[in-house]
Amino acid sequence: xxxxxxxxxxxxxxxxxxxxxxxxxxxxxxxxxxxxxxxxxxxxxxxxxxxxxxxxxxxxxxxxxxxxxxxxxxxxxxxxxxxxxxxxxxxxxxxxxxxxxx
Amino acid sequence: xxxxxxxxxxxxxxxxxxxxxxxxxxxxxxxxxxxxxxxxxxxxxxxxxxxxxxxxxxxxxxxxxxxxxxxxxxxxxxxxxxxxxxxxxxxxxxxxxxxxxxxxxxxxxxxxxxxxxxxxxxxxxxxxxxxxxxxxxxxxxxxxxxxxxxxxxxxxxxxxxxxxxxxxxxxxxxxxxxxxxxxxxxxxxxxxxxxxxxxxxxxxxxxxxxxxxxxxxxxxxxxxxxxxxxxxxxxxxxxxxxxxxxxxxxxxxxxxxxxxxxxxxxxxxxxxxxxxxxxxxxxxxxxxxxxxxxxxxxxxxxxxxxxxxxxxxxxxxxxxxxxxxxxxxxxxxxxxxxxxxxxxxxxxxxxxxxxxxxxxxxxxxxxxxxxxxxxxxxxxxxxxxxxxxxxxxxxxxxxxxxxxxxxxxxxxxxxxxxxxxxxxxxxxxxxxxxxxxxxxxxxxxxxxxxxxxxxxxxxxxxxxxxxxxx
Numbered sequence: 001x002x003x004x005x006x007x008x009x010x011x012x013x014x015x016x017x018x019x020x021x022x023x024x025x026x027x028x029x030x031x032x033x034x035x036x037x038x039x040x041x042x043x044x045x046x047x048x049x050x051x052x053x054x055x056x057x058x059x060x061x062x063x064x065x066x067x068x069x070x071x072x073x074x075x076x077x078x079x080x081x082x083x084x085x086x087x088x089x090x091x092x093x094x095x096x097x098x099x100x101x102x
Numbered sequence: 103x104x105x106x107x108x109x110x111x112x113x114x115x116x117x118x119x120x121x122x123x124x125x126x127x128x129x130x131x132x133x134x135x136x137x138x139x140x141x142x143x144x145x146x147x148x149x150x151x152x153x154x155x156x157x158x159x160x161x162x163x164x165x166x167x168x169x170x171x172x173x174x175x176x177x178x179x180x181x182x183x184x185x186x187x188x189x190x191x192x193x194x195x196x197x198x199x200x201x202x203x204x205x206x207x208x209x210x211x212x213x214x215x216x217x218x219x220x221x222x223x224x225x226x227x228x229x230x231x232x233x234x235x236x237x238x239x240x241x242x243x244x245x246x247x248x249x250x251x252x253x254x255x256x257x258x259x260x261x262x263x264x265x266x267x268x269x270x271x272x273x274x275x276x277x278x279x280x281x282x283x284x285x286x287x288x289x290x291x292x293x294x295x296x297x298x299x300x301x302x303x304x305x306x307x308x309x310x311x312x313x314x315x316x317x318x319x320x321x322x323x324x325x326x327x328x329x330x331x332x333x334x335x336x337x338x339x340x341x342x343x344x345x346x347x348x349x350x351x352x353x354x355x356x357x358x359x360x361x362x363x364x365x366x367x368x369x370x371x372x373x374x375x376x377x378x379x380x381x382x383x384x385x386x387x388x389x390x391x392x393x394x395x396x397x398x399x400x401x402x403x404x405x406x407x408x409x410x411x412x413x414x415x416x417x418x419x420x421x422x423x424x425x426x427x428x429x430x431x432x433x434x435x436x437x438x439x440x441x442x443x444x445x446x447x448x449x450x451x452x453x454x455x456x457x458x459x460x461x462x463x464x465x466x467x468x469x470x471x472x473x474x475x476x477x478x479x480x481x482x483x484x485x486x487x488x489x490x491x492x493x494x495x496x497x498x499x500x501x502x503x504x505x506x507x508x509x510x511x512x513x514x515x516x517x518x519x520x521x522x523x524x525x526x527x528x529x530x531x532x533x534x535x536x537x538x539x540x541x542x543x544x545x546x547x548x549x550x551x552x553x554x555x556x557x558x559x560x561x562x563x564x565x566x567x568x569x570x571x572x
Contacts, residue, residue, distance in 0.1 A: 017265060024258055033254055040261035044268050051272030059277045060268070063219050067264060070226045074257055077233055081250045088243040094254070097247045100323040 009050035016043035030085075030092035034078050041071045107162060110146035110170065111207045117142030118203035125196020132195045136185050139199045140178060143206075147174045159217030159278055161350070164570035166213050168422055169346045172429045173213070173339045177206045179430075179545050180335040183437035186539030187331050187446070191239045198238055202335065205231035209343045216350065218267045218277040225263070225311075228343075229256050232336055236328040242447045248327025255320045259310045266303030269296045279350065283357035294358075301355045305368065308351070311344045314406065315375035318399045322383075325395035330446055331542070333391065334436035337398050342425040345405055349421065353414050362412055370410045374506060376403030381510040385517050390439055390450045393517060394432070397476060400514060401428050404507055407491050411498040415572065420490040422571045423564055427487035427553075431475045434549035438469045441542040452524055459526040465543055466525045468550035475553045477518040478511050482557035486564065 016039060023036030045064045052060030082092050089096065105112070121135050150171065153164045180202065188195035208228030215221040233256060237249025271277055273292045274285040286297065306317060313321035325333050356362060380400025387393035405428070408420040442458055442465055443450050459466040475484035488511060495504040556562060 017261075020261070021258075024254075030250070030254070034257070037254070037257045037261055040258075041264060044261065044264040047265070047268045048271065051268060051275075055272065055275035057275060059219065059275075060271055063222070063267070063271070063277070066219060066223050070223070070230075070260075073226070073230050074253075077230055078253055078257065081233075081237055081246060081253055084237065084240050084246045085243070085250055088246060094250075097250065099244055099247050100251070100327050 006050050006054045010047060013043045013047035013050065016040075016046065028093050028095050030082055030094050031079075033094065034075075034082075038071060038075065041067060106149070107151045107160060109149040109151065110174070111210050113142055113146045113149060114203045114207050114210075118200040118207075121203070122196050122200040125194055125200075129194065132189060133185070135196055135199055136181060139203060140181050142203070143174055143178050143181065146206075146210075147171065159220055160214045161216045162214065163572070165346065165349075165418060165422070165572055168567070168571060169213050169342055169425070170210055172342050172425060173206060173209050176335050176339040176342075176429050176433050177202065179433045179437060179549065180331060182541040182545040183334055183433075183440060183539070184331040185541050187329065187440065190444075190446075191329075192241050193238055198235065198332075201231045201234050202332070205235065205335070206339070209339055212343050213346055215347075216279045218271065218279075218282075221347070222260075222264060222267055226260060228340060229260065229311075232256075232340065235332045236324055236336065238329050238332065239446055242327075244327035245329060245446070246327075248324040252320050252324040252328075255310070259307045259317075262303050263307040266300040266307070269300035269303075273297055273300075279354050283354045286354070287357040287359075289359060297358065298361075301358075301365075302368070304351070305348075305355075305365075308344050308348050309372055312341050312348075312402050312406075313395075313399055314372045314402045315379045315399060316372070318376070318379070321399060322392050322395040325398070326389055326392040326449075330391065330440035330443070330450075331437055334433035334440075337394070337436065338429040338433045341398075341402060341405075342429055345421055345425060346418075348409065349418050352409065352412065356412065356414070366410060366412050369406055369412075370503070373403045373406035373410060373503065376400060376406065377506060377510045378403075381513045384514070387517070388449075388451055388453070390452050390455070390521065391436070393452065393521075394435060394439070397514065397517070398432065400510065401432070401476075404488065404491055407500065407503050407507060408494050410500060410503060411494070413498060417494075419568050419571045420494040422567050423490040424487035426563065426567075427475065427483040427556075430549050431472045431482075431484055431553055434546040434553075435469065435472045435476065437542050438465055438472070438546045441465055441538040441546070442469070444538055452521055455521060455524045458524075462538075464547060465538075468543075468547045470522050470525060471550040471553060472546075473518045473522055475557070477515045479515070480557065481554065483553040483560070484557075486557055486560040490564070 020036045020040035024033050027033050048060040048064050151162050154162050188198050205228045208224050211224035215224050233253040236252055237246045239245040273296055274282050276282050310317040376399050380396050384393050384396035405421055405424050408417045411417055475482035478484045478488040492504045
């Protein structure tokens, strides 16, 4: 078994991204969907960091810090929406949010 | 490079903070808050940086300046149209104004960004602000539901955007557009498949933000549920900004050798699908906000037609003309919908417009002018926009796109004119009589006037656009 290198991190990142994307598409609970999206964002962070170390410049690492902040802001906004929708509907199952249909 | 380049962003951010702090002092100074924010928007318009040739991570050109002006116009229209709205809902006005100003800051930065890090941060800055404002009316389950759908799909899309950026950064080791296009043109030891995947990911996220056809599913729900005066902003300013970024991003990916034909086909497909789906589905809508959402999808399709040529020197000018028309007419139309209906917790059914022409003569007349302009009939600005787009398509051998565009504009006439029919042809048989926000009426009548004046004398702006927009 060789040393853990770039491609291991890269493919781990891609696998995590795919798991996140599948989760976001198949789950029905709003918060689980949101968790899957966070997983996607963080797997991109892993890919960015592994690229930054092979490219030998810091731009990727800087972008990772911004992505942490953005993911946190998104979490704050998203959880507030879930609380607000729960107050109205007593559920966060997205299949039951059907007021807006044609 | 000096601070003055960022003067509009700084002014608007500070105004947002001031408004937020003042709103905690007293709840009775709503008008002062709107006055401060509108003044700040005017100041931002005045301090827009003079176009120079900076080619770092910011681009300040005539093109970015023009689109910044459009964004701030949309901001001012939205601010004046929201004055009454914020007193009807349960949430404080200070936050609404501050978040709206910060969304504008994000869009202005997004327009200037020529670096993927800044691009991504600016995109998320305005997107998160837009999510909040769609769901600002927390009393209404529709508003929250629209916001939640927009939020989930938007966050999903931004994950794909970040993956695309990561691939491009990884393969070229740069984040600035200029360096990336040099690296792509040199075509060193890169994994070309990853670059293709990355560009397609980034393009689809931009199409998602534009609400272009295969990626449009969020927009009808969000527009129908969202805070009506704010939809005037959501449906116009971000779309124009994303179009400009698309205009600036296409040259980067075209530095790859032998790819022009593929990207041309992608954009052509999206444009045709947007025009067809938008116009056909708009036809069967009962809710006017939902109808305007589908018609917005169709308008994005028209705006994408010039990009199909991939003629990097000249394709920006027709897009700029159409964006000007679209921003003015669409935002004013949403403000008028809010003025006429006044109650955001119920559906905005087109049937309920019956007899409005006799009850609110000025509002109905302005709405009629704006709808005629959205249809694209002369003598309005909407006609000038379509004229430029179709003429450009014909001049570049895109006859089939011009024909599809014109045929579906005629289909579009059906559903716009149906609204005008309801406004005037039916007698008044119910009551909707509270007084609305006079500023909404003022600003949308001015927009309607503008649409007609520029429709009769288009050379007032189009000469400048054709000369300067690249």
